Amino acid sequence: MANTFLHNNTTCTISFPDKSLPAISVSRHRSLSFSSNLSTFPKMSTAVEQNRRETIIVKSKSDSELEVDISLSPRVNAVKPSRTVAITDQATALVQAGVPVIRLAAGEPDFDTPAVIAEAGVNAICEGHTRYTPNAGTLEIRQAICHKLKEENGLDYTPDQIVVTNGAKQSITQAVIAVCSPGDEVIIPAPFWVSYPEMARLADATPVILPTSISNNFLLDPKLLESKITEKSRLLILCSPSNPTGSVYPKYLLEEIAKIVAKHPRLLVISDEIYEHIIYAPATHTSFASLPRMWNRTLTVNGFSKAFAMTGWRLGYIAGPKHFIAAVGKIQSQFTSGPSSISQKAGVAALGLGYAGGEAVSTMVKAFRERRDYLVKSFSEIDGVKISEPQGAFYLFIDFSSYYGKEAEGFGKIENSESLCRYLLDKGQVALVPGSAFGDDTCIRISYAASLPTLQAAVENIKKALIPLTSAALV
Numbered sequence: 168m169a170n171t172f173l174h175n176n177t178t179c180t181i182s183f184p185d186k187s188l189p190a191i192s193v194s195r196h197r198s199l200s201f202s203s204n205l206s207t208f209p210k211m212s213t214a215v216e217q218n219r220r221e222t223i224i225v226k227s228k229s230d231s232e233l234e235v236d237i238s239l240s241p242r243v244n245a246v247k248p249s250r251t252v253a254i255t256d257q258a259t260a261l262v263q264a265g266v267p268v269i270r271l272a273a274g275e276p277d278f279d280t281p282a283v284i285a286e287a288g289v290n291a292i293c294e295g296h297t298r299y300t301p302n303a304g305t306l307e308i309r310q311a312i313c314h315k316l317k318e319e320n321g322l323d324y325t326p327d328q329i330v331v332t333n334g335a336k337q338s339i340t341q342a343v344i345a346v347c348s349p350g351d352e353v354i355i356p357a358p359f360w361v362s363y364p365e366m367a368r369l370a371d372a373t374p375v376i377l378p379t380s381i382s383n384n385f386l387l388d389p390k391l392l393e394s395k396i397t398e399k400s401r402l403l404i405l406c407s408p409s410n411p412t413g414s415v416y417p418k419y420l421l422e423e424i425a426k427i428v429a430k431h432p433r434l435l436v437i438s439d440e441i442y443e444h445i446i447y448a449p450a451t452h453t454s455f456a457s458l459p460r461m462w463n464r465t466l467t468v469n470g471f472s473k474a475f476a477m478t479g480w481r482l483g484y485i486a487g488p489k490h491f492i493a494a495v496g497k498i499q500s501q502f503t504s505g506p507s508s509i510s511q512k513a514g515v516a517a518l519g520l521g522y523a524g525g526e527a528v529s530t531m532v533k534a535f536r537e538r539r540d541y542l543v544k545s546f547s548e549i550d551g552v553k554i555s556e557p558q559g560a561f562y563l564f565i566d567f568s569s570y571y572g573k574e575a576e577g578f579g580k581i582e583n584s585e586s587l588c589r590y591l592l593d594k595g596q597v598a599l600v601p602g603s604a605f606g607d608d609t610c611i612r613i614s615y616a617a618s619l620p621t622l623q624a625a626v627e628n629i630k631k632a633l634i635p636l637t638s639a640a641l642v
């Protein structure tokens with residue numbers, strides 16, 4: 168198999184040793200790029216992968232043949248690309264091609280960053296805050312974070328126990344890499360945020376997935392946790408309020424979990440609290456590190472993306488005992504250095520908005536709550552679906568499994584969450600994320616970070632698309 172194209176004004180031919188390799192193209196700027204994703208690479212055992220060579224031959228009129236080894240690290244091959252990002256990109260491409268897709272796949276608030284925060288960013292540029300900051304973040308923002316953690320979470324940290332990162336995602340990745348040794352186990356309750364298992368794999372650790380059930384509001388059963396802890400267990404990752412379920416762990420349950428964690432000296436907890444402020448009363452947030460004996464065992468992660476509608480600013484942070492936080496900072500110093508100086512100034516302004524983000528955040532939370540109520544009511548009216556009412560975040564994780572196995576004319580069988588999402592995109596033009604991406608194939612995730620009229624249109628489309636399945640669904 169060979170491809171011919173123009174490269175640097177010469178014609179190039181690329182030969183593939185294996186048909187299953189992705190299509191390759193060469194830009195005119197002498198760079199190679201792959202048009203396909205990693206999953207199209209042939210599956211190979213780890214042993215084979217260690218010595219794997221995948222070569223291509225590049226020919227040009229002026230150059231002699233050049234052999235290029237295009238193999239990738241086995242560690243990278245073990246990692247799956249983010250499905251939420253892939254589906255969001257696919258839906259965006261459809262919209263750009265003129266298809267009126269309603270995008271409810273992304274985990275991104277539809278609000279603009281509050282003006283005071285945005286202005287702080289603009290001022291940062293105008294005032295010349297455009298240089299590298301200390302690797303762990305400016306003292307100014309770390310002090311503001313310490314103040315927030317004390318006031319809102321009852322947690323005592325000093326600035327040297329904080330690292331500010333390019334989004335909370337980087338905090339979690341660096342923490343997993345910092346504490347896990349090859350072969351360590353990372354315990355992750357399912358449904359989980361798509362990135363946790365892949366972060367464990369990137370650290371050569373093994374994700375251990377603990378299922379939960381919709382009838383128990385997707386909350387981890389402490390007995391199950393206890394039964395799965397081994398001497399290899401290094402990390403437990405908790406996320407409350409949860410992406411994708413919106414579940415909020417009540418304090419008593421966290422206390423039970425803490426008692427189990429305390430019995431196992433090797434076990435640390437990453438507490439991902441990024442949706443902390445998006446919570447619906449009477450639910451309340453408890454920081455895991457505030458529980459008895461848990462401060463020394465917990466790495467608390469939080470960020471600005473969700474509550475402050477600052478996804479594009481890429482700003483998050485991690486707090487914990489100095490020993491671990493210094494290790495996280497060491498990794499950061501070699502990966503990216505500190506986050507953007509401009510975003511940090513904006514982050515200080517965000518933390519200055521007042522308790523829990525003040526009025527700017529509570530206005531957004533009020534809108535999220537209205538949307539949640541609308542969606543819960545609307546989907547409860549559909550036969551055969553099960554819902555656990557979310558107490559926080561901006562997702563609804565709905566059990567549609569009673570529709571699996573049904574045939575749709577012109578589409579085929581709805582096999583699972585993946586094919587149901589494809590069906591709803593095809594027939595209803597609504598982009599949603601299959602539960603399989605989050606480790607629970609019975610459900611699909613709807614993000615309600617979209618306006619009420621958009622959600623109303625989506626519900627209408629989904630209901631219409633389900634009609635041909637409904638009569639057959641409830642046998």
Ligand SMILES: Cc1ncc(COP(=O)(O)O)c(C=O)c1O
Nearest residue numbers: 274334335336360410470472483
């Ligand atoms: C549970 C959870 N944690 C962390 C993140 C990372 O957020 P960011 O890197 O934008 O701060 C996300 C984003 O979707 C999330 O849903």
